[in-house]
Amino acid sequence: MYSEVTVFSEVTVFPELPVLSFIVFLPVVVGAALLLVPEARRRLVGWIWIATAAVDLGLVVALWIDYAAGGGRSGGSAGVQAGAGTGAIGYETKFAWMPTLGSGYHMGVDGLSLPLVALTALLFLVCAIYSVRQEHRPRAHAALFLFLQTVSLGLFVSLDLILFFIFFDLSIVGMYFIIAVWGHGSAVRSALQFFLYTFIGSLALLLGFIVLYLASDPHTFDIVELIRQDPLKNDPVLGGLALLAISIGLAVKTPTVPFHTWLPPAHTDAPAPGSVILAGVLLKMGTFGFVRIAMPILPGPWRSYAMGFVIVGLVSVLYGALVAMAQTNFKRMVAYTSVNHMGYIILGLGAAGLAAGSNPHAANLAVTGAVTQMLSHGLLTGALFLLAGALFERGHTYEMSAYGGLAGGAPRFAGLTAVAVFGSLGLPGLSGFIAEFQIFTGSLEAAPVPTALALLGILITAALLLRMLAQMFFGPVRQPTAEQLESGAPSAGLLSAGTPGDLRPRELLSVAPLLVLAIVVGVLPRFLLDLIEPAAHALIVLVAAAAP
Amino acid sequence: MPAGDAISLAALAPEIIVALAAVVILLLGSWLPRRRQHLSRWIALAAVGAALILSVARxxxxxxxxxxxxxxxxxxxxxxxLAVLAGTAVVLVLAGGRFGGHKRESEFYVLLLLGALGTLVLAGASDLLVLGAGYLLASIPLYALVGFAKDSAGTEAMLKYYLMGALFGVLLLVGITVLFGVGGSTTYAGLTRTLPNAPAGAAAVGLLAVAAGLLFKAGAVPAHFWVPDAIDGTTGPAAAFISTIPKIGALVALFRLSSLTGVPTAWPLILALLAALTMTLGNLAAFFQARVLRLLSYSTISQVGYLLMVTAAVGHSELALPSLLFYLLGYTVTNLGAFAVVCAFPTLRTLDDYRGFFRRHRWLALSLIFCLFGLIGTPPTAVFVGKLTAFTAALDAGFGWLVVLALINSVASVFYYLRWIYLLFQSSPSGKAIERVDRGGAEPEAAGDAETDEGGPVDPDAVPVPWSARSAVILSIVSVCFGLSANPVLAFLLVSPLP
Known part of the structure; x- marks a missing residue:
């Protein structure tokens, strides 16, 4: 062990430091300390929060660069793990936490999780920037977001089912408070609905995990060990049931039709940063669970029921797009396009299961596309929700019909919204295109009809997003009238003279990085794809090796 | 297992200390002047502490x-x-805050100690007659405890508790008689030899009757009717005690009984059905409760359902007993933590009284949130590990349907716990509006609560009972730390010789 480490010590900066644990737990430690900041110094809170999130993001970027250069692999076991279907795991931390239950504190990153870790760190930073002027309970607000950041990062690096479940559950608790305390409209009801729905999901997930645990020998909750054992390969019925339980749990969180009903109200009533985290990070926990747990641990059942996932994905794509078209509320519309975008991911992963045996290259492409889509959706939808928040602060309503001709008075707002929208509908040159193109190319051969139908989804989203652009930004100037306002607060106005109608610096600074990155991924995707492809390849090798 | 006919005083030292302390305090209480009665509390705590140390050493x-x-x-x-003595110590502290200086203060502690002693006898009994004696010892002091305040609500609660207890006590004795009749012995060792050849029907009837008595002590369906009335009618510390401590002994006794060879093959299924009914009825009844103690009492019923689920897995999963014991430990800490918050504010009786609680008492509110999320089973609290092992054991024993039902019940329980948690953040009853306006879901609840709010305006600046508040904070921290460091305890429970 030691000699192998020394081989890598030239390449890597910190293989033996628990750098991953530091990245994960730094936010929550700072968050707890923030609660002790005296009332008189509450102005400091926002800045401490930004600094923490920035440091965390910096560490993640360093980690990415180091990992891409081949660092972080703990010696010779990396090769073994590459064959075990999780890609080369880097920065692994593992110690026996509850060995009596076969559960350990096992963390590590690979090409599937690192993009999501980076996305999480970035989105929490932009939320910190956006919330710098938070007036309502700023300390608790910042502490809760930092807590959520730890939970989200922890989930993406978990290599143990119990650890995964703990973070999964705690994310629900954190988001519940954010919606209930800082939300608007019928926030309490939406928060409760969110909690109940996703809690059902998490318990279904737990049921599946327990089945896996009992089937394994020796009993374990360790993901890497479970992948190696493939405990249910000789029991297709139980394997199918375990996949069903796990899939329901993940599908609620993703969400796919028919488990999506909690999403629109939760988004509509959540505060803007809450929506960003909900859409950008929490939804990815569902889709990430499929590539981290469902596909590698249950490869046989995944191949058997792959068509089911393709169909669920397709239905989500079409249903999400059609219902989004019927929305008059900007935020609800974006929420439904999330259902649509998550549908592409499920479609791609299902098609990868179909193609894994016959055409591994296509399957590889579909999985890579799906992971890219997770990242891309986080960037674009995150930006759209921040813009929605900016809109609400000024107009106090999300009704699209209340606005018109905004491009004239708020050019920055209009420009950024246009970029996000074009990215969201898959215009080449933006990240959405890279993701969706790969998903469609990879899926076409294995599932030609569903893929063709899913293309309709792109058409519908394009239509509805362009219609929204035209309605809100061009044509005659419209402002929300008094009766359209949700609260009695006076409208600051996007256009009225003398008021700073266009985006303020903090809003610009929080939205722009997301869109810049979306363009970078759209134009120069290699740095990202080089990271994802080996991990996707390892996953497909594993799925292909299993008998359906 | 060395079997001695003589009573081993060393092995029974914790029980003996508790019994002696009860006698000493009873005598002392008659002589001590009122302002010195607190001395009896210190003696009780010292005795419980000593018993605890001896138990740990053993x-x-x-x-x-x-x-x-x-x-x-x-x-x-x-x-x-461990659970009973530590729990009793906590209740002693809670009671000290409530009854310090009360003219019958020492009597309360005597009753507590005797109830704890009865619980220990229940848990250790491997003879039906000792079980019967334990049942009576764990019941009679608690009747008096419930009616301690001598107010009308307490008297009514006591009467209900007593009548149900008498009924199920008789059933228990009938069961013992029947089992003695068919088995020819009252010791578990003797029954293990004779029961397999005894008439199955009669044995099942006897077993069911004995179990009925234990289900009463545990507060499980069908013997759960007393729980909400007794807990809501009595004082906070007494409620904390009867909702936590006797359950421990009863469930361990039930587990011991169920692991006898010769119990009918359908026995686990019967327990599973009782578990299913208990958790479901407890949850459904808790949904729209407006009074905190009633809500907590129904929540304890549903928790007993999850615990019964583990007893149903007896003999089919090696995880069953460790899971039961761990869950009981976690439940004791978490449930007492929630009750400690209630004890810290005896005037807050309805959920609505807790509006704005977070603003006024941040740390206590956080403690309550931790305990309630603990009772839901949110990781990483102790009850989560308990639930996780319980579900695993039940699934291992083949009760998949029961696990699914338990999961659904866990989700349902979120609803009423969150109802309470949410109110902590609402604007306070004094009308001091928070700068935000919340509409929607809160309004129907507010309307429902207002009808039952009979106590008039609550003093928003009420000061918490100091030691209850401290207990609540400590217990909530312990419940999280215990969950995070569950491994040593589980390891100990797993490797130790099973009965």
């Missing part, structure tokens, strides 16, 4: 039976001692 020794094989000292009893 845990590493092998299991043994004593007093002519009528009492078993093993891992189950050691864990029960």
């Amino acid at each position: 845990t590493s020794r092998p299991a043994e039976v004593t007093a002519a094989a009528t009492f078993t000292i093993d891992t189950s009893l050691s864990t029960t001692r």
